[in-house]
Amino acid sequence: MPFIPHTKTEIEQMLETIGVSSIDDLFDEIPTALKSSGLDGVPDTLCEMEVSALMHRRAKEDGQYVNFIGAGVYDHHIPAAVWELTTRGEFYSAYTPYQAEASQGTLQLIYEYQSMMTALTDMDVTNASLYDGASALAEAVLMSVRIKKKTNRVLIPGNLHPFYKEVAHNIVKNQNIFLDDVSFEKTSGHITIQSLEQANLEGVGALVISQPNFFGGLEDVDELTNWAHARDLLVIAIVNPVSLALLKPPGQWGETGADIVLGEGQPLGIPLSSGGPYFGFMCCREKFMRQMPGRIIGRTVDLEGKQGFTLTLQAREQHIRRSRATSNICTNQGLMVTAATIYMSLLGPAGLMKVAQRSHTNTVKLVQTLTSIDGVERVFDRPVFHESVVRLNVPVPDVLRALQAQGIVGGYDVSSHFPDLGNVLLVCATEKRTDEEIENYAFHLERIISKRRLDPPCAVKANQT
Amino acid sequence: MKLIFESSEKGRVNSSQSPVGHVDVSDIPASLLRAKSPALPEVSEMQAVRHFTKLSQRNFSIDTHFYPLGSCTMKYNPRACNTLAMLPEFLGRHPYGPETTGQGFLACMHELQEMLTTLTGMTATSLTPMAGAQGELAGIAMIRAYHDNKGDEARCEILVPDAAHGTNPATAVMCGYKVREIPTGQNGDIDIDALKAAVGPQTAGLMLTNPSTLGVFDRGIEEIQQLIHKAGGLLYYDGANLNAILGKVKPGDMGFDVMHINLHKTFSTPHGGGGPGAGPVAANEKLAPFLPVPMVMEQNGKYFWATEKTIPKSIGRLSANMGNAGVLLRAYIYARLLGKEGMKRVAEFSVLNANYMMHRLKDAGFELAYPERRATHEFIITLKKLKEETGVIAMDVAKRLLDKGFHAPTTYFPLLVPECFLIEPTETEDKTTLDNFIEALSDIAREASENVDKVTGAPYTTPVRRLDDVKAAREPDLAWSKQGARD
Numbered sequence: 020m021p022f023i024p025h026t027k028t029e030i031e032q033m034l035e036t037i038g039v040s041s042i043d044d045l046f047d048e049i050p051t052a053l054k055s056s057g058l059d060g061v062p063d064t065l066c067e068m069e070v071s072a073l074m075h076r077r078a079k080e081d082g083q084y085v086n087f088i089g090a091g092v093y094d095h096h097i098p099a100a101v102w103e104l105t106t107r108g109e110f111y112s113a114y115t116p117y118q119a120e121a122s123q124g125t126l127q128l129i130y131e132y133q134s135m136m137t138a139l140t141d142m143d144v145t146n147a148s149l150y151d152g153a154s155a156l157a158e159a160v161l162m163s164v165r166i167k168k169k170t171n172r173v174l175i176p177g178n179l180h181p182f183y184k185e186v187a188h189n190i191v192k193n194q195n196i197f198l199d200d201v202s203f204e205k206t207s208g209h210i211t212i213q214s215l216e217q218a219n220l221e222g223v224g225a226l227v228i229s230q231p232n233f234f235g236g237l238e239d240v241d242e243l244t245n246w247a248h249a250r251d252l253l254v255i256a257i258v259n260p261v262s263l264a265l266l267k268p269p270g271q272w273g274e275t276g277a278d279i280v281l282g283e284g285q286p287l288g289i290p291l292s293s294g295g296p297y298f299g300f301m302c303c304r305e306k307f308m309r310q311m312p313g314r315i316i317g318r319t320v321d322l323e324g325k326q327g328f329t330l331t332l333q334a335r336e337q338h339i340r341r342s343r344a345t346s347n348i349c350t351n352q353g354l355m356v357t358a359a360t361i362y363m364s365l366l367g368p369a370g371l372m373k374v375a376q377r378s379h380t381n382t383v384k385l386v387q388t389l390t391s392i393d394g395v396e397r398v399f400d401r402p403v404f405h406e407s408v409v410r411l412n413v414p415v416p417d418v419l420r421a422l423q424a425q426g427i428v429g430g431y432d433v434s435s436h437f438p439d440l441g442n443v444l445l446v447c448a449t450e451k452r453t454d455e456e457i458e459n460y461a462f463h464l465e466r467i468i469s470k471r472r473l474d475p476p477c478a479v480k481a482n483q484t
Numbered sequence: 485m486k487l488i489f490e491s492s493e494k495g496r497v498n499s500s501q502s503p504v505g506h507v508d509v510s511d512i513p514a515s516l517l518r519a520k521s522p523a524l525p526e527v528s529e530m531q532a533v534r535h536f537t538k539l540s541q542r543n544f545s546i547d548t549h550f551y552p553l554g555s556c557t558m559k560y561n562p563r564a565c566n567t568l569a570m571l572p573e574f575l576g577r578h579p580y581g582p583e584t585t586g587q588g589f590l591a592c593m594h595e596l597q598e599m600l601t602t603l604t605g606m607t608a609t610s611l612t613p614m615a616g617a618q619g620e621l622a623g624i625a626m627i628r629a630y631h632d633n634k635g636d637e638a639r640c641e642i643l644v645p646d647a648a649h650g651t652n653p654a655t656a657v658m659c660g661y662k663v664r665e666i667p668t669g670q671n672g673d674i675d676i677d678a679l680k681a682a683v684g685p686q687t688a689g690l691m692l693t694n695p696s697t698l699g700v701f702d703r704g705i706e707e708i709q710q711l712i713h714k715a716g717g718l719l720y721y722d723g724a725n726l727n728a729i730l731g732k733v734k735p736g737d738m739g740f741d742v743m744h745i746n747l748h749k750t751f752s753t754p755h756g757g758g759g760p761g762a763g764p765v766a767a768n769e770k771l772a773p774f775l776p777v778p779m780v781m782e783q784n785g786k787y788f789w790a791t792e793k794t795i796p797k798s799i800g801r802l803s804a805n806m807g808n809a810g811v812l813l814r815a816y817i818y819a820r821l822l823g824k825e826g827m828k829r830v831a832e833f834s835v836l837n838a839n840y841m842m843h844r845l846k847d848a849g850f851e852l853a854y855p856e857r858r859a860t861h862e863f864i865i866t867l868k869k870l871k872e873e874t875g876v877i878a879m880d881v882a883k884r885l886l887d888k889g890f891h892a893p894t895t896y897f898p899l900l901v902p903e904c905f906l907i908e909p910t911e912t913e914d915k916t917t918l919d920n921f922i923e924a925l926s927d928i929a930r931e932a933s934e935n936v937d938k939v940t941g942a943p944y945t946t947p948v949r950r951l952d953d954v955k956a957a958r959e960p961d962l963a964w965s966k967q968g969a970r971d
Contacts (some may be wrong), residue, residue, distance in 0.1 A: 060601070123946070183804060237516050313743040322950050338650040
């Protein structure tokens with residue numbers, strides 16, 4: 020029996036101890052009418068060898084591609100030690116560290132994670148993770164409304180990741196909290212003071228700033244932060260953690276820094292894996308820590324005075340406060356934080372800086388190479404971190420399909436979210452992309468746009484059949 | 485043990501881990517750049533490997549210890565599930581890559597959706613919620629969307645039994661509902677009279693875990709569901725305890741309208757020291773149109789993501805991507821290894837193990853919270869008598885168990901039973917382990933009457949002794965000194 024160790028003799032002994040004649044008798048409190056009709060639709064058991072063959076076949080169907088796509092999820096190199104260590108059974112198969120004395124490994128690791136994230140963002144406090152960047156935004160919006168008690172609106176930049184906005188809206192709307200769009204400047208793609216001045220501030224408690232924005236562009240974060248603080252609004256910063264090795268940390272934005280900081284933790288050593296699991300991070304000023312959702316680890320001492328770690332400030336959480344908790348979150352993304360902590364330790368400040376710089380340099384090169392092709396142009400003129408939007412003179416989906424036939428995932432089709440921008444593609448080159456890969460991308464893009472065909476096989480045609 | 489920062493030496497770089505090649509960031513204005521590098525540790529690869537290996541050894545885990553944590557289903561996590569979910573093609577696939585780059589992955593997801601739909605007795609399943617609590621959020625948001633869609637806006641209350649997980653009331657509030665608590669009767673079932681008094685035109689729904697967190701199957705479920713439905717409310721099933729009835733009873737057949745499944749419990753994906761989990765949400769015909777997106781659909785043998793375009797009444801996205809894909813893959817692999825028969829065996833043997841332990845503990849003199857009832861996959865003992873006689877409380881016994889090489893059961897939950905242990909052995913433990921645990925618990929009870937200090941001073945063998953939680957909360961030390969991070 021898969022994963023059940025009982026022998027026939029043991030089963031008999033156990034039934035005798037209980038005083039029943041069969042296992043079925045143990046279900047005798049369940050009304051007979053409710054007993055399951057059957058499991059048609061669930062296949063028969065496979066042994067490990069068969070499942071292994073099946074999964075290898077499925078994996079092969081997916082194939083492997085050279086990624087020039089980002090849009091919030093980035094294809095960075097992950098050192099071998101990260102997942103070797105993360106999948107050690109002692110991390111992998113442990114529970115939430117409620118019994119502190121039996122969980123010092125996980126607890127100390129999360130404390131170290133908290134230390135790294137506060138250093139990276141230059142904030143005071145961080146929690147032990149949320150589900151992902153988008154749901155972290157929802158939690159930050161709710162947190163801002165708890166802090167600014169008489170508000171129920173938050174200003175959201177129009178150049179924010181469209182799915183972040185959707186997710187935040189879906190999660191907060193039932194509490195009558197609204198997200199108001201601030202439009203971005205058409206030629207630069209960034210948020211200006213002029214467009215902020217258009218906003219109606221009645222009932223507004225916070226401004227969200229995304230650095231970089233969804234288009235990869237860099238915002239004037241100091242100016243935006245000061246503008247918000249001058250109007251007594253909280254600043255909620257959305258940042259890419261890898262970028263913070265290079266870019267000004269949100270704790271130093273403007274005169275006094277951001278109030279709540281969040282983002283997607285995936286770039287820190289988490290594989291793309293079709294969308295998850297990743298983790299959301301969230302940091303804040305010390306004065307707001309009791310409004311923070313999720314778990315927090317504190318350093319303390321044991322009864323012999325020895326250093327130890329434990330879950331703390333739990334009076335915010337659902338298992339203590341129930342309906343008055345700051346959030347319903349319970350299980351978070353612990354193992355992903357384990358990977359991120361090991362990733363940051365292996366890279367250190369210099370390594371992470373190199374990842375950020377190299378990704379930036381590669382992206383600049385990619386954009387230069389692609390925009391030298393007739394029919395490809397840059398959309399916005401702002402400096403970028405490691406992503407940029409280019410406009411094509413042909414529909415994006417056709418181009419992406421043709422590129423895929425060459426083993427390239429060419430970027431993210433932004434047209435569907437921002438139809439006013441035309442045929443636009445969001446492209447990214449992390450430190451993993453080589454000069455050859457960039458040139459190969461440009462070679463095929465040029466060929467596809469100018470409708471020259473490779474022979475044989477014809478890429479476009481092959482895909483249509 | 486030292487913090488990793490204390491092994492850090494300025495200027496130490498792992499050049500093999502860093503990218504090579506030319507860099508140029510001169511096009512970024514200086515005002516947007518970081519002035520001083522962040523205080524991350526500077527250690528060698530070997531130092532990091534040793535540090536984190538040693539940290540891992542300071543954990544209890546399923547791979548090293550019996551972990552009978554009630555309501556958490558700490559069963560063995562088959563290694564094949566991890567190995568096969570980490571094939572390079574799965575890890576390297578971008579979530580926004582075209583669907584044609586993920587037909588193998590999507591096929592797995594589609595089959596998982598179908599299996600979960602069958603096992604729950606529902607109409608359709610969405611895999612996107614990233615944990616049980618997010619599954620609850622989805623379910624209650626769906627209930628709200630259903631009532632709103634009918635223009636029935638007077639329903640402002642969610643009923644939650646007092647024994648429920650804290651996530652239930654917290655979720656109801658996040659969805660804009662008031663929470664009304666329903667008491668539990670003497671026998672562990674819901675107090676039907678109290679429920680009757682609470683139900684009305686203001687009732688949006690009831691959230692129920694069955695078997696409940698008291699370790700018993702609510703025998704009144706048929707009457708409960710009639711009551712709620714008759715009043716126009718809906719029933720939410722908290723799938724935390726699905727392990728006890730997997731393949732034996734379907735929540736859909738019990739009359740539930742919507743539910744979540746904790747794949748990190750019932751489908752054996754790892755708990756990872758606090759996640760990631762996955763909390764797919766399944767719904768019957770009434771609520772299926774409101775399921776969160778994206779969902780996987782199939783047409784002419786091709787799989788694709790269905791969004792609001794196909795499911796216009798959906799409550800929308802709950803994640804920027806599609807949820808915890810890697811966790812879902814592990815659950816899929818586990819489900820294929822178990823197969824149809826294996827599903828039922830999960831319930832059968834988890835219930836056998838729990839009832840066996842319950843009887844042995846009763847025989848050893850421990851007091852059961854519900855002695856007249858069958859255990860489900862878990863059960864409760866109360867150490868009230870031990871406390872009265874010796875002063876030893878449940879937490880002391882929990883800590884002493886760690887010295888004996890066992891992770892403690894869930895303590896002080898549910899709050900209804902004083903000095904309680906909620907014990908869940910799961911189906912993957914063998915009889916000898918259960919016997920050893922029972923012996924250890926009996927030893928501790930004996931110690932408590934012979935030498936109280938021995939028990940109240942525990943643990944002795946763990947990396948740290950009992951921790952000062954009050955100090956942790958009063959003088960929060962939540963990050964290593966930030967010196968140097970800011971000029």
